[in-house]
Amino acid sequence: MTEQLPPDVIxxxxxxxxxxxxELAQSSWALLTPFHEKIGYTAPQIDRDxxxxxxxxxxxxxxxxxxxxxxxxxxFVHGGGFVRGDKHTPGSPQYDLVGAWAVRHGYxxxxxxxxxAPEHKWPSGAEDVAGAVAWLRQNIAxxxxxxxxxxxxxxxxxxxxxxxxxxxxxxxxxxxxxxxxALLSGIYEVRTPQPGQPEHAYYxxxxxxxxxxxxxxxxxxxxxxxxxxxxxxxxxxxxxAGVVGAWLERHGTVPDLVWVEGHNHMSTIASLxxxxxxxxxxxxxxxxxxxxxEGTAQ
Amino acid sequence: MTEQLPPDVIxxxxxxxxxxxxELAQSSWALLTPFHEKIGYTAPQIDRDxxxxxxxxxxxxxxxxxxxxxxxxxxFVHGGGFVRGDKHTPGSPQYDLVGAWAVRHGYxxxxxxxxxAPEHKWPSGAEDVAGAVAWLRQNIAxxxxxxxxxxxxxxxxxxxxxxxxxxxxxxxxxxxxxxxxALLSGIYEVRTPQPGQPEHAYYxxxxxxxxxxxxxxxxxxxxxxxxxxxxxxxxxxxxxAGVVGAWLERHGTVPDLVWVEGHNHMSTIASLxxxxxxxxxxxxxxxxxxxxxEGTAQ
Numbered sequence: 131m132t133e134q135l136p137p138d139v140i141x142x143x144x145x146x147x148x149x150x151x152x153e154l155a156q157s158s159w160a161l162l163t164p165f166h167e168k169i170g171y172t173a174p175q176i177d178r179d180x181x182x183x184x185x186x187x188x189x190x191x192x193x194x195x196x197x198x199x200x201x202x203x204x205x206f207v208h209g210g211g212f213v214r215g216d217k218h219t220p221g222s223p224q225y226d227l228v229g230a231w232a233v234r235h236g237y238x239x240x241x242x243x244x245x246x247a248p249e250h251k252w253p254s255g256a257e258d259v260a261g262a263v264a265w266l267r268q269n270i271a272x273x274x275x276x277x278x279x280x281x282x283x284x285x286x287x288x289x290x291x292x293x294x295x296x297x298x299x300x301x302x303x304x305x306x307x308x309x310x311x312a313l314l315s316g317i318y319e320v321r322t323p324q325p326g327q328p329e330h331a332y333y334x335x336x337x338x339x340x341x342x343x344x345x346x347x348x349x350x351x352x353x354x355x356x357x358x359x360x361x362x363x364x365x366x367x368x369x370x371a372g373v374v375g376a377w378l379e380r381h382g383t384v385p386d387l388v389w390v391e392g393h394n395h396m397s398t399i400a401s402l403x404x405x406x407x408x409x410x411x412x413x414x415x416x417x418x419x420x421x422x423x424e425g426t427a428q
Numbered sequence: 429m430t431e432q433l434p435p436d437v438i439x440x441x442x443x444x445x446x447x448x449x450x451e452l453a454q455s456s457w458a459l460l461t462p463f464h465e466k467i468g469y470t471a472p473q474i475d476r477d478x479x480x481x482x483x484x485x486x487x488x489x490x491x492x493x494x495x496x497x498x499x500x501x502x503x504f505v506h507g508g509g510f511v512r513g514d515k516h517t518p519g520s521p522q523y524d525l526v527g528a529w530a531v532r533h534g535y536x537x538x539x540x541x542x543x544x545a546p547e548h549k550w551p552s553g554a555e556d557v558a559g560a561v562a563w564l565r566q567n568i569a570x571x572x573x574x575x576x577x578x579x580x581x582x583x584x585x586x587x588x589x590x591x592x593x594x595x596x597x598x599x600x601x602x603x604x605x606x607x608x609x610a611l612l613s614g615i616y617e618v619r620t621p622q623p624g625q626p627e628h629a630y631y632x633x634x635x636x637x638x639x640x641x642x643x644x645x646x647x648x649x650x651x652x653x654x655x656x657x658x659x660x661x662x663x664x665x666x667x668x669a670g671v672v673g674a675w676l677e678r679h680g681t682v683p684d685l686v687w688v689e690g691h692n693h694m695s696t697i698a699s700l701x702x703x704x705x706x707x708x709x710x711x712x713x714x715x716x717x718x719x720x721x722e723g724t725a726q
Binding site (some may be wrong): 132137140166275360367368371374378382386387389392407411415416418 | 432655666
């Protein structure tokens, strides 16, 4: 038996559908939080609110056992529709669970916060990922991390920011100081957003082609993992299928795409760190693969 | 750390490239067989050459601990370009390893042989999969298997046969007596083959549209997993990308597609049962998922 959720939980996830609403977030986390509480979602040591830049949102938490040396570093960039979200919601597993998951796999875990729209517009998210990576390359050895083994993952708007960061370095053939990027339920081609849509707040009413990360991702000398959840809305399914088609054309193969079976846009991340193998093993193998052999950043 | 091959083995696999040749088969198996010999590739009990039909190739082996009851049944249909291959090559892990892998996961393992081209043409492969499934539904309980929990996997030409079998039942909304099908490096749309190409021997010079399984797979009420290896040749990459596009159009989501990182057309199957998580965990989770909750065949 591989690890999967109990049948009644699988059924409840299914019943929630796929529309991204506050209710979906609330009910998904309510359903899976007890599993995290049971297994524990805090790493033995968490160094909080380390400053990687001048803005109050330029903060990151480092999750460790406290005795690492030369460990891969797994950075998580949260979602929240460009306008909300945080690395840490006290009293909840969001997103200390990702740090705990990383530590259990032998990595140093990093969760980071970034500036938000509408105050901060494109490409502020990518700039903040770059700022955090620069800080980690300078400082993470002190926490037992290897600065040449940084893998950055983003979810939803976080995936958009990580993708923009990675794509922005592609033209120079530059691996951006990272050993890999995992893009979990992201969007890589920006279309004209309608007022009220999350993209509108971040890109404004008329984003130019330079806001799409897909062309840069296709050229980026950085190992990439993409994922999409079974119950991600159609827009995300189209984004994933679009990556597959473009990748085939550019590289002659399909990309490393993980289909997160049974999960929705919110529960994908909540599936990490509990007895549920929908995403975790594939993500861990990606990190291991690119931090133990080839793919180490220069 | 998740399970992956040692760096020197990864490098050797990479150096072999992707062209499907006798040399690729020989060198891939030579590279990975020592791992199987070390860990063991024979289940505690193997009942060999059980007859599921009249042809001398209508034979299957059942791999068990010997004490199963009500276990999921995992059936493996080998590849070989329609014209060669066997369920069992004495003295080699081909394909007892699949039975041993199944047994380690708590399943009854079944490896089967089928009729070959050019003597036997389309749809003889699908007919033989159907014959084996019918036999298993009648007889596998005697070996500890649950006839309502049969998952059939095929590799390469074997995937083509399993796909044709599944697709052929789709029009009737019939789950074909199986709880799921895993299509590993298959082709689902047949184009006009050139003499000397493997498809020519099986489909003849001018296969009709009825030989393509994709339309039926899109309608089949059977859970499907698709996989493609990183170093599968372009034709297989196109097939996988084609499934993604067609699936999005039909179902509004991407399909359950596994990208078998680091492997080629031959080593994908050889990656099962050793300390290498490229395919095994995703395949086992698919089997578990559809034999423990929904998806059980009627």
